[in-house]
Amino acid sequence: MINFSKYCILFLVLAIPLIISYFYMSRSLLWIVLYFLFFLTGLVFGSINICSCFYIKTMCKGNSDINAISLTFDDGPDQNITPKVLKILKKHNVKACFFCIGKNAGTNKELLKQINEEGHIIGNHGYSHSLWFDLFSLKKMKSEILNADNLIFDIINKRTKFFRPPYGVTNPTLAKVIKTTGLISVGWSLRSLDTTAKGNTGKILKRLEKIKAGDIVLFHDNISEIPEILEKFIELVKFKNIKFARLDDLLNCKAYE
Numbered sequence: 001m002i003n004f005s006k007y008c009i010l011f012l013v014l015a016i017p018l019i020i021s022y023f024y025m026s027r028s029l030l031w032i033v034l035y036f037l038f039f040l041t042g043l044v045f046g047s048i049n050i051c052s053c054f055y056i057k058t059m060c061k062g063n064s065d066i067n068a069i070s071l072t073f074d075d076g077p078d079q080n081i082t083p084k085v086l087k088i089l090k091k092h093n094v095k096a097c098f099f100c101i102g103k104n105a106g107t108n109k110e111l112l113k114q115i116n117e118e119g120h121i122i123g124n125h126g127y128s129h130s131l132w133f134d135l136f137s138l139k140k141m142k143s144e145i146l147n148a149d150n151l152i153f154d155i156i157n158k159r160t161k162f163f164r165p166p167y168g169v170t171n172p173t174l175a176k177v178i179k180t181t182g183l184i185s186v187g188w189s190l191r192s193l194d195t196t197a198k199g200n201t202g203k204i205l206k207r208l209e210k211i212k213a214g215d216i217v218l219f220h221d222n223i224s225e226i227p228e229i230l231e232k233f234i235e236l237v238k239f240k241n242i243k244f245a246r247l248d249d250l251l252n253c254k255a256y257e
Helices: 004-024 031-049 084-089 103-107 109-117 136-158 172-181 203-206 228-237 247-251
Strands: 068-074 096-100 121-124 184-186 217-220
Touching: 004 031, 031 136, 031 228, 068 084, 068 247, 084 109, 084 228, 084 247, 096 103, 096 109, 103 109, 103 136, 109 121, 121 136, 121 247, 136 172, 203 228
Parallel strands: 068 096, 068 217, 096 121
Antiparallel strands: none
């Protein structure tokens, strides 16, 4: 798929004849306005579609040849829900990756240690998960990510490599931060939409039936319905004779420095 740089070059190349026609052929200014709006629409689509790799190379799917999937959990750790999730994972001997919010890790240090000690991966999901994260300056965005990284390191003595952008949104600023920090951007290939789980667990499980080898599945371990959904989902995957692999094994890359 086309990336940001190629998209901008293509835009400029196509814009030249349009601008020339405006000045020398009396074309309506409306065409130029519509063209710019089309260009902006493409930028927005590239931002919200993390797996387009429009701004950042993002790993959204693993090797399907090993017949396995990986579970990932965002926005924790949560003192009420995460322990239940860990109990289910331990019961089924499944290892997952928890993309933790820094401030949540700071207030749940023992829980973060438990996640690590039970063999799961801990990834970086930013410090505050601010609604305005994508509008932060380069300096502030980098500080947000490094603060979470340093806090996690202080608790488990491991330097994370996996980073999942808050809300799954990317932009040129984040691309620069990822490049300078050496982090690996991780997305997903199957989104559970569990944030809409209230009263809709059946619908979510129906969606998850599309699971196939190589998928990276997105859950949130701060949703009250997740333990019920997770238990049934694990049974579904086993019924399909698909295995579970830790994210670093599925992607064949290191989770820590």
